[in-house]
Structure formats: structure tokens, C-alpha cells
Amino acid sequence: MGDTFSIKQVSKRTGLTEDAIRYYEKIGLLPPPQRKDNGHRVYHIEDAEIMELIICLKKTGMSLEDMKAYVHFPFKENIQSVPELKAMLQNYRQKITDQISDLQRILRFIDDKLNHDQSLLNPDRATNEES
16 A cells, blocks of 8 residues: 555644544544544545645635535545536636736735825825815
């Protein structure tokens, strides 16, 4: 089955804290890990890949509850062969594209203020509103 990792090793590898890993297991976001005879958790490459997927989805702002829907799909299947998964990913991709557009608009606004104005408000508008 390949390399195995302790919770400490998989935590270091993925950047998730050990507490986060345990919590994600508890809420069903991660599958229950295999255990050694002494009860210590054992993780495999596939587990680390799922954790990296969770990190990626979390960075997009997806809630843990929404992520649970992804856990029910077969991870090793080609996305094209699971239409529901493909549709979910396409929808989420659109949300991220919209977020990027919004962030680019905000960045342009801030850059414009930094490069041209001394205030956050348009000086002409601020003067007109005071009159």
C-alpha cells in the first residue's frame, strides 16, 4: 500500500494541525484512519491527498459542511465518469472565478486610490455632498 505516516508526519506534510485532522475525522470529512495495534493512527498517501483537497477547498471559502459532499464521491475515479462531481466542481469553479473578478475590481480601486487620490472618497463628490 506504500508509505505510511503518523498523524504528526501527515500534519507536517499537509500543513493541517493534528487537532484539525482529528476534528475532520470526527465530523466525517476525513475517513477514519487505519490504526496500529497500539491504537495510533496510520495515514497513507491517499489520505494526505484528501487533506490537500480539503485545504484547497477551504482556501476558496467553502464551508466544511459543503466539503462533506465531495467526500462521498470516489476519489480514484476520473471526474468525467462522475457527472455529479463534475457539476459540483464546475459550479465551484464559477464561484471562484466570480471571487477573482471581485478581488481584481477591489485591487484596481485600491491601486487607483494609492496612485491618484489623497482620500478614499472622490474629492469632487465629497465637496458636493458638503454643500
